[in-house]
Amino acid sequence: MFEVLVFMFENYFSHHTALDSDVMEQELSAAGFDSSDITGAFDWYAEMKSRLTEPAPHYAHKHSGLRVFSDMELKKINTESIGFILFLQQANVINDMERDLIIDRAMALKQQVITVEEMRWISMIALWNEGREKDYLFVEDALFNPRGLAIH
Structure with a gap:
């Protein structure tokens, strides 16, 4: 899964390329990544994005x-x-x-x-x-x- 995240970052996110998740999933699959790793990477990334938009927790x-x-x-x-x-x-x-x-x-x-x-x-x-x-x-x-x- 980690390799999928790095690939996604290098090829999509760092270039501000906005692709449909279905298209990205097809391209990742064509690049040889396992579907469970692709799904895991999408979930990992979505969770990170949701945490970035949450209100900041209060620290003492x-x-x-x-x-x-x-x-x-x-x-x-x-x-x-x-x-x-x-x-x-x-x-x-x-x-x-x-x-x-x-x-x-x-x-x-x-x-x-x-x-x-x-x-x-x-x-x-x-x-x-x-x-x-x-x-x-x-x-x-x-x-x-x-x-x-x-x-x-």
Whole structure:
């Protein structure tokens, strides 16, 4: 399912291509993706979009700075991925709500372990869909720059 999400992002969403879901499903199927993975990716993406349009949850503090991960999250999301999310938050690229959305979407994937590359893709998809291309570019640099992030 994750591969379908990446394909969808690279070929449709990042180019602001609006296709009918039936057409997209046919194209994804023609590209060799399994129908259950396509359906799962559509559901994952729809859930993310619905959470982006929900009213923001109330946090006790503007910047909580502390996120306690559940045992299930710690088992599924590897240490490097957690470090990446915390880095984004400390760099003020994402806020508490976006952090929680990204973690939720990571937990919704089928993989038993979420790698940092997968976490970066999830972050990019979430930021892009919020219309935050500038922040998306920051994460894209983290994903595709072989030397890693250049902090100035």
